[in-house]
Amino acid sequence: MIKLKAVHEILGIPSTHRILELLAIWGELTVDEIIGKTKLSRNQIYNVLKMLIENGFVEKVNRGKYKLAGNPRTKYLAMFYRENIVMQIGSYFQSIIEGREKADPEKLTEIIEKYEPILKEHFKWIMHSLVEMNLID
Amino acid sequence: MIEYWYTDELHKLFNKARNLVENFLKIKLPEVKVYISIEEYLVEILTDIYVKKGYTKKKAQKMAVKQAKFIRGLYIRKKKTIFLKEDVGENLQTLVHELLHVVQKCDKSPIRKEKIVIFLTYLILKDRFEHDYLTRKIVEEWQRKISNKSAEIVKRRLLQEGDCNNI
Numbered sequence: 431m432i433k434l435k436a437v438h439e440i441l442g443i444p445s446t447h448r449i450l451e452l453l454a455i456w457g458e459l460t461v462d463e464i465i466g467k468t469k470l471s472r473n474q475i476y477n478v479l480k481m482l483i484e485n486g487f488v489e490k491v492n493r494g495k496y497k498l499a500g501n502p503r504t505k506y507l508a509m510f511y512r513e514n515i516v517m518q519i520g521s522y523f524q525s526i527i528e529g530r531e532k533a534d535p536e537k538l539t540e541i542i543e544k545y546e547p548i549l550k551e552h553f554k555w556i557m558h559s560l561v562e563m564n565l566i567d
Numbered sequence: 568m569i570e571y572w573y574t575d576e577l578h579k580l581f582n583k584a585r586n587l588v589e590n591f592l593k594i595k596l597p598e599v600k601v602y603i604s605i606e607e608y609l610v611e612i613l614t615d616i617y618v619k620k621g622y623t624k625k626k627a628q629k630m631a632v633k634q635a636k637f638i639r640g641l642y643i644r645k646k647k648t649i650f651l652k653e654d655v656g657e658n659l660q661t662l663v664h665e666l667l668h669v670v671q672k673c674d675k676s677p678i679r680k681e682k683i684v685i686f687l688t689y690l691i692l693k694d695r696f697e698h699d700y701l702t703r704k705i706v707e708e709w710q711r712k713i714s715n716k717s718a719e720i721v722k723r724r725l726l727q728e729g730d731c732n733n734i
Contacts, residue, residue: 523701527678535617535630542633549637556701557637558661559685563677564634565616565641 433485440481445470447511449478450487450498454508455515455547458495467544515545516552523556535564570611571604571650577657584662591691592670592722597647599669603657604650609635612643612650640665660697664688673724673731682709683724683731690718 440446448468452459459467464475479496482488487507489499498504519541525531538560542549549557581601589596610631617627639656642649642665649665651657667684674680686709689696698706712734713721720734 520700524704527682527701527705529676529678533678535634536626539630539633542636546633546636553699553701554637555660555685555697555699556705558639558664559681559702561634561638562641563681565613566677566680 436481437485440478440485440487443478445474446478446482449475449482450507451511451515452544453488453496453498454511455545457547458491458497460494460496464496512548515548519545519548519553523553523560526560527556533560533564538564568605568607570608571602573602577601577603577651580657580659580662584659584666587659587691588663588666588670591687592726594670594726596666596670599642599666600646600648601662602648602650603653605653606635609638609641609650609652612641613638642668659695660688660692663691667725671725671731672728673726674728675730675732679731683721687721687725690721 445468448470449464452464452467456463461472461475461479464470465472468475470478479488483490486499486501487504488496491497498508522531522541526533585596610628613631613635614624614627617630618624620627622630635652638652639661640649640651649662649669651661651665655661664684667687668680671680671684673683682705685702685705689702689706709721712732716734724731724734
């Protein structure tokens, strides 16, 4: 039985969404990998993961990794996070393409660190150009 | 470890891409070498470029490792050489794109240089051009830009100095 109050509580924490988003993108992650991608503290991450497991959003898998639970609610949530990220990245890249934003190799690197699987799936050709244009003399 | 190499298959691909570009632009391409390279070699190249741009070695290396995952090919003007990344770069779309950079004279901004090359690669390959969401936007933008004019002006724009956008 899902306790709605607990669900509302956990979904009200901003770091919950960062962790859920990362798991939706990367599939399985260790706590160390989540730290590397979010800069959240180990303690914060463990607390959030504990609540997410208790409420059926996340499952612990082997080798200290965590993944999103396989229930329909979480599948839809994962789809939402992934689509939202595609929109955000698309909008940022479009602003570069239209010349409204300057391409920054450091920012591009940060985006790759966080969203590599999404970039490989949805932006593989434009990513080639975005990397290449930073290298032009 | 061998970092880059040449194969019979690459020879065929290069001839095909060169013919497509030369027939389309009605020019003869200058001499250019093409190799297939491992990602690690591209990381080295990218690191050197970023160090020369003023980044620390550590930062340059970090950016290079991440970005090399996405680069498919790279034309190094000083070496007159194109490196195609093993597997992902060994295709017509990547090689035609890089060959257009070889003869590109228009400039103004890196993104404008890329956009005109993407559009011309599309015109050369047509149905064989593989899109992603944003390359489609670029092609549509350029189609609007030339509207009922001939593609010849885009070809000329690539081959002449000045703003790549100015047609």
